[in-house]
Structures are given as structure tokens and as C-alpha cells.
Amino acid sequence: MNVVEMQGVSRTYGPVTALRDLSLQVRAGELTALLGPNGAGKTTAISLMLGLSRPTSGTVRVLGEDPRHSAVRARIGAMPQESALPGALTVREAVTLFASFHAAPLGVGQALALAGLEDRANRRAGRLSGGERRRLAFALALIGNPELLLIDEPTTGMDAASRQAFWEALGELRGQGRSVLLTTHYLEEAERAADRVLVLHGGQLLAGGTPEALRAQVGGARVSFRAGLTLAEVRALPGVRSAQVGEGGHTELHTDTPERLLAELVGRDVPFRDLEVRRATLEDAFLTLTATGHSSQTASPSPSPASPLSQGA
Numbered sequence: 001m002n003v004v005e006m007q008g009v010s011r012t013y014g015p016v017t018a019l020r021d022l023s024l025q026v027r028a029g030e031l032t033a034l035l036g037p038n039g040a041g042k043t044t045a046i047s048l049m050l051g052l053s054r055p056t057s058g059t060v061r062v063l064g065e066d067p068r069h070s071a072v073r074a075r076i077g078a079m080p081q082e083s084a085l086p087g088a089l090t091v092r093e094a095v096t097l098f099a100s101f102h103a104a105p106l107g108v109g110q111a112l113a114l115a116g117l118e119d120r121a122n123r124r125a126g127r128l129s130g131g132e133r134r135r136l137a138f139a140l141a142l143i144g145n146p147e148l149l150l151i152d153e154p155t156t157g158m159d160a161a162s163r164q165a166f167w168e169a170l171g172e173l174r175g176q177g178r179s180v181l182l183t184t185h186y187l188e189e190a191e192r193a194a195d196r197v198l199v200l201h202g203g204q205l206l207a208g209g210t211p212e213a214l215r216a217q218v219g220g221a222r223v224s225f226r227a228g229l230t231l232a233e234v235r236a237l238p239g240v241r242s243a244q245v246g247e248g249g250h251t252e253l254h255t256d257t258p259e260r261l262l263a264e265l266v267g268r269d270v271p272f273r274d275l276e277v278r279r280a281t282l283e284d285a286f287l288t289l290t291a292t293g294h295s296s297q298t299a300s301p302s303p304s305p306a307s308p309l310s311q312g313a
Contacts, residue, residue: 009058033190036200077146087126115139130157151182191282
């Protein structure tokens with residue numbers, strides 16, 4: 001079952017096209033990360049899912065209905081990138097106020113606990129730090145007991161401990177069967193937490209699938225070391241896709257065959273140190289996809305014939 005379906009969606013603002021023939025699905029019970037560089041159309045897509053605007057063409061369905069219907073919007077929780085919070089109210093008062101807007105809200109204490117704000121409950125919202133304000137926005141998104149959470153850049157401004165607590169809370173919510181779609185520029189967080197990843201670029205879907213499937217498209221590994229090799233010598237090593245040589249002989253390269261490359265260095269008696277080898281990450285896949293701008297048809301398969309993966313949307 002899909003909780004969000006966008007089919008052939010375009011959205012223009014005068015001469016600017018924010019989304020272009022976009023088709024994507026968000027599956028029920030999953031955490032989906034919507035990634036893309038600035039200006040890719042992520043915020044516009046979420047705005048359409050929230051029913052805050054309508055597509056210029058195409059269709060948007062959320063929980064099976066038009067998201068502009070009030071009955072649908074009552075089943076969605078939203079955490080926008082920027083939130084206007086009631087600064088004169090305490091954290092508890094703000095969450096209690098928002099709870100009164102819903103027919104069957106979560107308990108105020110439960111929302112505060114999920115957002116990690118129990119020890120800030122009596123502090124006025126206007127005196128919160130930037131990270132604490134993001135946690136309050138999260139609590140306000142949760143308080144309506146939503147089936148679907150749409151979250152735009154949730155951990156911006158949070159410290160490391162707050163980010164960890166946020167992801168633990170999302171894991172708990174996902175364990176309850178809730179669906180989550182979020183945007184983030186912290187790709188390592190998306191790689192660790194997301195069930196599926198959708199990559200937007202220029203208002204179009206480049207790729208979608210599990211983090212593992214997207215990493216597999218890049219393949220190989222990133223290798224770094226210090227040696228006395230020139231850039232031309234490094235590029236001539238077996239399997240090197242790209243390379244950089246910096247100050248002090250610091251070398252970074254991407255290779256399809258790290259084992260063969262290292263064997264070549266040892267076989268040539270090349271002295272090197274500070275060796276580090278890491279397999280391709282979601283960030284590597286993201287940078288490769290957005291650099292080329294070509295859609296991918298080799299991410300993970302989908303059981304739905306209308307999936308953008310099978311269409312290469």
C-alpha cells in the first residue's frame with residue numbers, strides 16, 4: 001500500500017518549473033528519505049503532499065485522497081523547515097494547545113518524551129535554543145497522532161545527542177506502523193535510518209530504492225593514503241575511476257577494485273602510509289547521480305508496475 005502517490009506532477013511558478021512530470025510513491029509503514037541538492041524540488045513536493053498548493057498538472061494522492069481535503073490533512077503531521085512557534089507559551093502549553101486542535105491526540109507527556117523535551121516542558125518557547133525549537137516543532141507534528149509524518153530537514157540545528165534522540169523516536173514511531181517521509185542533507189543519517197531513498201534533481205526523480213541498492217550502483221570503494229605518486233601515476237593504477245593528489249602526497253581515489261589496486265602498490269614497492277579504505281556510501285551514490293543528472297533504472301525492484309523505478313522516472 002502507498003500512502004503517497006504522485007503521478008505526472010508538474011508545478012510551475014511563472015517562468016520557473018519546480019517539478020517536472022514527477023511520479024513517485026511512498027510506501028506505508030516505511031521511512032522514506034527524499035534527497036536532492038538545493039532547488040531540486042523537495043520542499044515543493046512536500047507542499048503538494050500537505051495540500052498547501054495544487055499541481056499545475058498531474059495528480060497527488062495522500063492516504064488515498066486529495067490532500068487538500070480537511071479529513072486527510074487531519075491524518076498528517078507536518079514539521080516544516082521553518083516553524084513559527086508561540087514564543088510566549090511554555091513548551092507544555094504549546095503542545096497542549098496544539099493537542100486541543102485534534103480529535104484523538106497523543107498524550108502531551110508522550111509527545112514531549114518522544115521529542116526529548118521533558119526537561120524543557122516549563123521553559124518558554126521563545127527561550128529555546130535552535131535545536132530545542134526543532135524538537136518542539138517535532139512534538140507539535142506528533143501531537144495529532146498522525147498516520148503519516150512529512151518532515152523537512154528535521155535535524156538542522158540539533159546537536160549530536162538531539163539528532164540521535166530524534167532518530168530513536170522515529171524508529172519507535174515506525175515500529176508503531178506510522179509512515180514517514182523526510183528530507184535531509186545529512187546523508188549518513190538517511191543511509192542509516194531510511195528504508196527507501198528517493199533522489200530528486202531538477203524537479204525530476206533520478207533514482208529510488210534502498211540505500212544498499214543505490215550504493216551498489218556506484219560500487220567499488222574510496223581509498224586514501226599518503227605516497228609520493230603524481231596524479232598521472234595514480235590515475236594509471238588499475239581500476240581507478242577518479243583521483244586527487246593533495247599537499248604532502250595525500251591521495252584520494254575511487255576504484256572498482258581496491259584489492260587489486262593495493263596489490264599493485266605493494267607489488268611495485270610503493271611506500272605509502274595512512275591507508276584508509278571504505279566502501280561506497282549513499283553520499284557517493286548521491287553525488288554520482290546528481291553530477292550526471294541521469295535517471296537510474298537499476299535501483300531496487302518494486303512490486304508495483306506503476307513504480308518510478310520500473311519506469312525510470
